[in-house]
Amino acid sequence: MNFKSMLMDQINACYHDKSWFIPLREILIDLNAEQAAREDAGNSSIWAIVNHLIFWNERWLERFESEQFEPTSxxxxxxxxxxxxxxxxxxxxxxxxxxLDRVFRRWxxxxxxxxxxxxxxxxxxxxNAPWWGVVSNLCLHNAYHIGQIMLLKKQLRHH
Structure with a gap:
């Protein structure tokens, strides 16, 4: 296994390949705007977390594609x-x-x-972090927030 196939596996497990956890695309597919925007007990809404994931995945993808690292504003x-x-x-x-779909497909x-x-x-x-490490950590970051989104979605069902 090389880094490329490992990272593609991680990106796809986060977004659309069912693996150890339900992928983000499947979690979000049946939510409407009202559900996605619902805030509860001081937690960020699902929509807010999705915006956060879009921001960081787009930012790192731009850096990866341009081969230039611009510090975050x-x-x-x-x-x-x-x-x-x-x-x-x-x-x-x-x-x-x-x-969201576009950035994961572009990755x-x-x-x-x-x-x-x-x-x-x-x-x-x-x-001097290698790209494989940065992308792998981005996937860990995605997985962390996917877990939050899954919990928030479960809480929606109890309301």
Missing amino acids: SMNNDDTFYVDPNTMNDAEWTRTLQR DTALEESGESKLTTGIASYF
Whole structure:
């Protein structure tokens, strides 16, 4: 097994391949905007967590594709969980899900097209971490939040 196939397996397990846990696409498929936007007991909404995942997956994908590492702007991580209260409707939720789908598909393609040498290259401006490690940690980050989303969805059923 090489890094490319391992990382593609991780990305796909997070998004659409049923494995050790229910993949994100399957968890979200039957939620409407109202359910996705529901906040409970001070927790972020499912929609807010999805926006956070989109932000970080897009940001790292841009870095991976451009082969340049630009430090994150002065944006506060909490701001990546933002959902505009004026656009909480089913059409906007559908657009959010399409954007999520797009970034996971782009990751799959980017990894498929990458050479093993790229994945072992260290990112000089990011602690010289190799790309395989960064993408693997991104998948762990995704899995962490997928677990949160699954719990929030289960709580919706009890309301």
